[in-house]
Amino acid sequence: MNDSSQESYRQVFKATSIFGGTQVFNIAIGLVRSKLAASLIGTAGYGINSLLSAPLGLIGSLTGLGIGFSAIRNIATTHAEGDQEQFARTVKTLRRWVWVTGLLGMLVTICLASSLSRSSFGNEDYTWAFVALSITFLLGAVSSGQSAVLYGTRRIKDTARSVMIGGVLGALTSIPLYYFYGLKGIVPAIIAASCTSLLLSWYFARRVPVKAVDVSYSESFREGLSFAKMGFMMTLSGLMGSAVAYGLSAFISHMGGVSEVGLYNSGWSITERYVGMVFAAMAADYYPRLSSVSGDRTKVSDMVNQQAEIGILIVGPIMLLYLLSLPILIPLLYTSEFLGVIPFTQWVVIGMLLKVIGWSLGFIALAQGKSALYFRLELVGTVIQTLSIMGGYTIWGLEGVGVAFVISYVLYVTYMVIFYIKTQSFSISKQLFLLFTGMQLLCILAFLSVKFLPNFYGYTVCLLLLIISILLSAHELNKRIEFMNIYQKFKKRFRRKK
Incomplete structure (x- = not known):
């Protein structure tokens, strides 16, 4: 393996480790915060918080246009090219646009405040709460602009x-407000969290050197349209996903009742806890890195393969641990009533490595700024998944949802690979193919063991396969990034300092 490839693998692993650690830290802080908040504001407080946040989230999605995320591509590209002039113009344009979208969200919320209160609470008692919370749109929009600069310049x-600091400060500000003001502290706590997020993102973004440039407002408007176009497609995709999620829940409720819906949603929720943070951690650095080489098809192909390899090496052992711990984890997080979700979630283990590959491919259109193509591919994936789940549930019940997950990703990944082979000369590397085949085989064997062997023998085999997967991942990671050599160098340096 050449030095260039090894360095690329190291960047992927380093970014995933840092952001993954951040996710774990914030989850831990969130659990503590949730526990304290539950004792201070109770279920009523959580209900009020949800009823305030849900409509605000929808308005934010529509008025924000996804600019904070879509602009990362432009920032990453100009920064990688070393074009300081264009980089500065892009940053200035973004900062102007987020003020406009933030003020738009604020204005829409103020105008609809009484209607939002009636639709959420059945009365107008929370009108002024929505008016007060309208400021969070401006704070959040400006904060997203600063965060885009950090992500785009890869200030990991x-x-x-x-x-991390935002998570800690969010807890330190909200808990005292809940303690002293109870339910009346909910709105100030939400605003305080937005202020904290803005101040932190602003502080760190200001450390990125940006050249002073003159950009007229008309130029900013024209240049920012590319952000808005891509962001709008991403917003449509997000809304489509939300609509489908609601539609599938309604379908399952009609076919099997509300208890089935509870099991269905809890199954996805527990899966998200296990692997969602891994995908979030990888995306934080992967998107800007891929954007920076989006004009070179060979580099794009190499980077997609490398990202997928690292993803499989991380997600593989996690899914085997997930399979092994389900009978303990579900009663721990929920109650024994939710054990019926196990057959469904076991199938997810087989499909998750396919999702890693599909997820890695899904960023290509985004990185290349092809908004219409991105939406089309998302639409294809959504249609495949929706029809698969409806068919799977109709035939096999809740377990059929798990079967559908596997089938949908087989179809989706096959479609994506063929599409990019034909349009961009993309190719699956030999290393990725062998790695996927080996780790997928371990996942299938583990699934079959817990599914068909008596409990003791099944989970014993699963444990052995988990150990094998960890050893395989460690071996393959060491081949790619030589972390044992890095560890030895770190150890020597530490000894010198002592």
Whole structure:
């Protein structure tokens, strides 16, 4: 393996480790915060918080246009090219646009405040609460603009510090407000969290050197349209996903009742806890890196393969641990009533490595700024998944949802690979193919063992396969990034300092 490839693998692993650690830290802080909040504001407080946040989230999606995320591509591209002039113009344009979208969200919320209160609470008692919370649109929009600069310039450590400090400060500000003001502290706590997020993102983003440039407002408007176009397609995709999620829940409720819906949603929720943070951690650095080489098809192909390899090496052992711990984890997080979700969630283990590959491919259109193509591919994936789940549930019940998950990703990944082979000369590397085949085989064997062997023997085999997967991952990671050599160098340096 050449030095260039090894360095690329190291960047992927480093970013995933840092952002993954950040996710774990914030989850831990969130659990503590949730526990304290539950004792201070109770279920009523959580209900009020949800009823306030849900409509605000929808308005934010529509008025924000996804600019904070879509602009990362432009920032990453200009920064990688070393074009300081264009980089500065892009940053200035973004900062102007987020003020406009933030003020738009604020204005829409103020105008609809009484209607939002009636639709959420059945009265107008929370009108002024929505008016007060309208400021969070401006704070959040400006904060997203600053965060885009950090992500686009790949300031990994600064981004991680901002998120971690924000999580701690969010807890330190909200808990006292709940303690002293009870339910009346909910609105100030939400606003305080937005202020904290803005201050931190602003502080760290200001450390990125940006050249002073003159850009007229008309130029900013024209240049920012590309952000808005891509962001609008991403917003449509997000809304489509939300609509489908609601539609599938309604379908399952009609076919099997509300208890089935509870099991269905809890199954996805527990899966998200296990692997969602891994995908979030990888995306934080992968998107800007891929954007920076989006004009070179060979580099795009190499980077997609490398990202998928690292993803499989991380997700594979996690899914085997997930399979092994389900009978303990579900009663721990929920109650024994939810054990019926196990057959469904076991199938997810087989499909998750396919999702890693599909997820890695899904960023290509985004990185290349092809908004219409991105939406089309998302639409294809959504249609495949929706029809698969409806068919799977109709035939096999809740377990059929798990079967559908596997089938949908087989179809989706096959479609994506063929599409990019034909349009961009993309190719699956030999290393990725062998790695996927080996780890997938371990996942299938583990699934079959817990599914068909008596409990003791099944889970014993699963444990042995988990150990094999960890050893395989460690071996393959060491081949790619030589972390044992890095560890030895770190150890020597530490000894010198002592």
